[in-house]
Amino acid sequence: NRRVRARDLLAAKERGEKWPMLTSYDQYTAALFDQQGIPVLLVGDSAANNVYGYETTVPVTVEELLFLVRGVVRATSRALVVGDLPFGSYEEGPTQALRTAVRFMKEGGCQAVKLEGGVNVAPQIAALTGAGIPVMAHIGFTPQREHTLGGYRVQGRGDSSEDVLADARAVYEAGAFAVVLEMVPGEVAKRVTAEVPIPTVGIGAGPDTDAQVLVWQDMAGLRTGKMPRFVKQYADLAGALSSAVAAFSDEVRSGAFPTVDHTF
Numbered sequence: 001n002r003r004v005r006a007r008d009l010l011a012a013k014e015r016g017e018k019w020p021m022l023t024s025y026d027q028y029t030a031a032l033f034d035q036q037g038i039p040v041l042l043v044g045d046s047a048a049n050n051v052y053g054y055e056t057t058v059p060v061t062v063e064e065l066l067f068l069v070r071g072v073v074r075a076t077s078r079a080l081v082v083g084d085l086p087f088g089s090y091e092e093g094p095t096q097a098l099r100t101a102v103r104f105m106k107e108g109g110c111q112a113v114k115l116e117g118g119v120n121v122a123p124q125i126a127a128l129t130g131a132g133i134p135v136m137a138h139i140g141f142t143p144q145r146e147h148t149l150g151g152y153r154v155q156g157r158g159d160s161s162e163d164v165l166a167d168a169r170a171v172y173e174a175g176a177f178a179v180v181l182e183m184v185p186g187e188v189a190k191r192v193t194a195e196v197p198i199p200t201v202g203i204g205a206g207p208d209t210d211a212q213v214l215v216w217q218d219m220a221g222l223r224t225g226k227m228p229r230f231v232k233q234y235a236d237l238a239g240a241l242s243s244a245v246a247a248f249s250d251e252v253r254s255g256a257f258p259t260v261d262h263t264f
């Protein structure tokens with residue numbers, strides 16, 4: 001009964017076994033996902049949107065994420081917990097990246113970190129893996145750069161598929177143990193998955209990656225409104241919670257709750 005390790009994920013790829021990954025930002029979801037056997041939990045910088053209410057992932061800080069990482073780590077015993085390095089915490093170079101990643105490992109207690117970028121962050125990935133910190137890379141559409149990329153857009157269409165391939169090779173060669181492919185054409189994700197020996201984790205990248213990740217509030221239908229096409233909703237938590245809140249509210253107003261059963 002130990003935590004999943006990077007090498008287990010590599011072995012799964014070699015056996016052709018797919019695996020699921022979810023984000024988590026708090027103890028209840030972390031414990032539940034862990035019990036359901038989700039092998040990798042990501043404390044994503046998408047907490048910016050899904051926990052802290054920012055419009056983009058740009059403002060979220062290392063400190064804001066570290067609080068959440070600690071909660072997820074404390075609530076789990078099997079999952080490999082990956083902490084997402086936020087915008088501004090690694091771009092300056094390997095020294096800054098190492099300083100931030102060490103904080104995630106020591107103060108957050110996670111077992112790996114993730115950062116966005118390919119060829120351009122290969123030196124950072126090499127520094128971290130050289131220091132014994134497992135790194136998950138993230139290429140294709142990288143939300144921390146949405147202002148440069150011009151919003152949420154598919155990356156790697158046409159000739160730029162070669163850039164995605166080059167990024168994948170660069171992060172593999174720099175020592176990453178896995179790579180997230182976000183919003184790239186299915187054919188490109190399939191090629192990357194065949195060409196790099198490390199597991200690929202798709203989000204909006206089609207069916208041929210080694211693993212799939214979704215933001216849990218999207219997957220469980222807690223977030224409402226316009227959803228990206230790659231999201232599948234497996235539950236209606238917003239509906240379930242709305243009904244519960246409405247029932248509680250009505251019963252308090254009518255005096256139906258509490259009864260003698262709830263009274264000392």
Ligand code: KIV
Nearest residue numbers: 023044045046180215
């Ligand atoms: O922050 C996040 O949620 C992510 C994934 C969805 C890959 O980076």
Ligand code: NA
Nearest residue numbers: 044045046084
């Ligand atoms: Na992220």
